[in-house]
Amino acid sequence: MSADMDFRLEDIDDAEIARRLSIVEPLTDSVRDLVDAVIRTEVDDAELIAARTAIEAIVTRLRARQKDKGYGVAFTRDFTGMPWGNAATGARNAVAPPLRLSKVDGVTRGDVVLGAAYEGPGGHVHGGIAALLLDQLVGETAAADNMPSFTGTLTVRYLRPTPLGPVTLTGRVTGTEGRKTFVHGELSDADGVTVEADAVMIRPKSFPSRDQISAAITGHDTPTADKPTP
Numbered sequence: 001m002s003a004d005m006d007f008r009l010e011d012i013d014d015a016e017i018a019r020r021l022s023i024v025e026p027l028t029d030s031v032r033d034l035v036d037a038v039i040r041t042e043v044d045d046a047e048l049i050a051a052r053t054a055i056e057a058i059v060t061r062l063r064a065r066q067k068d069k070g071y072g073v074a075f076t077r078d079f080t081g082m083p084w085g086n087a088a089t090g091a092r093n094a095v096a097p098p099l100r101l102s103k104v105d106g107v108t109r110g111d112v113v114l115g116a117a118y119e120g121p122g123g124h125v126h127g128g129i130a131a132l133l134l135d136q137l138v139g140e141t142a143a144a145d146n147m148p149s150f151t152g153t154l155t156v157r158y159l160r161p162t163p164l165g166p167v168t169l170t171g172r173v174t175g176t177e178g179r180k181t182f183v184h185g186e187l188s189d190a191d192g193v194t195v196e197a198d199a200v201m202i203r204p205k206s207f208p209s210r211d212q213i214s215a216a217i218t219g220h221d222t223p224t225a226d227k228p229t230p
């Protein structure tokens, strides 16, 4: 399962993480804004063609140096993870709304605004987007000590359509059994729950321990993870 997972060391401190985020998050926000603008603009065809030319020039500049595949998950030496390509939360991923979750007293919670880019039924949130956000929610709820569990089964019930706009996610662990953690998650609008999910999260038996990942990213050992690329 984990043999080809991308763990790599970024040997940086919190100040450098903050500096990088201060550059990249506004860029990602601008791209999100671009996506929203392309969906909602009513300018004429000539303006659309001019915009495409300008955007293609930016893409060429960004591709001057780039990674071969996805962003992967980088860790600092003290094990701060930087999943900046993540589809739900990634600081570099304009597809991500982005969702920001925090855990307080055993409850994982996050607020996010879902705009035009997340539409399914007219004016309402796409069911796949709701499932994406709930999957991330149950994943972070089940995670302990920065060590992930993988979603084994995610059962999603759509109770009523979710209007585009602000939503809240809440998740809590409902039980554990060996390597399995059971999680209940809810997505709500101002009037209450619109989508709920129950998940069986599993810590894979082949997943490296935190010590093994630390050893892998600092170059002392590569037990089951890829060799790091500092």
Ligand SMILES: CCCCCCCCCC(=O)SCCNC(=O)CCNC(=O)[C@H](O)C(C)(C)COP(=O)(O)OP(=O)(O)OC[C@H]1O[C@@H](n2cnc3c(N)ncnc32)[C@H](O)[C@@H]1OP(=O)(O)O
Pocket (backbone or CB within 6 Å): 001, 135, 136, 137, 138, 139, 140, 143, 146, 147, 148, 149, 150, 151, 152, 153, 178, 179, 180, 200, 202, 203, 204, 205, 206
């Ligand atoms: C701080 C970090 C935060 C990160 C948040 C990230 C959130 C994102 C969450 C995701 O989207 S994860 C990506 C989507 N999920 C996957 O890609 C998982 C793909 N499947 C697998 O990797 C493996 O099938 C899995 C890890 C789920 C299970 O493999 P194992 O080899 O560890 O399972 P095994 O066969 O040993 O079974 C262990 C137990 O789990 C049960 N089980 C196995 N697969 C299951 C399944 N799919 N659903 C429910 N239960 C399952 C199995 O019956 C058994 O129960 P018992 O112990 O009671 O006998």
